[in-house]
Amino acid sequence: MYDESEDDRPCDSLDIERRSLSVATQLARAALAGDLKQSQLRERMRRVLGQAWPWIGPLIRQIRLDYGESIGAAQHDELVRSILGFAPLRSAF
Numbered sequence: 001m002y003d004e005s006e007d008d009r010p011c012d013s014l015d016i017e018r019r020s021l022s023v024a025t026q027l028a029r030a031a032l033a034g035d036l037k038q039s040q041l042r043e044r045m046r047r048v049l050g051q052a053w054p055w056i057g058p059l060i061r062q063i064r065l066d067y068g069e070s071i072g073a074a075q076h077d078e079l080v081r082s083i084l085g086f087a088p089l090r091s092a093f
Helices: 011-034 038-049 058-069 073-084 085-091
Strands: none
Touching: 011 073, 011 085, 038 058, 038 085, 058 073, 058 085, 073 085
16 A cells, blocks of 8 residues: 655645745744844854755845844844745745
8 A cells, every 4th residue: 555655745836835934934033043244144044954055145145135234023024025035045945
């Protein structure tokens, strides 16, 4: 009898959306967890993602352009939406 495990199922758009939302939420938390200096934020995001994706630098630059040096917890949801709108992240997840 065939046992279809979760890993064997094809990804549907809802799975992709959930995964992207989860990653974007974790990246937003990483951004809010400390200083927005490039090197510090890059390291926090690398830890979240488990590797240094080549698009982390451009994402950090975009966050810093959009929010400056000061971003607070009140902007969490807006930051998640901004990260979700970052095309390289959507392509990766």
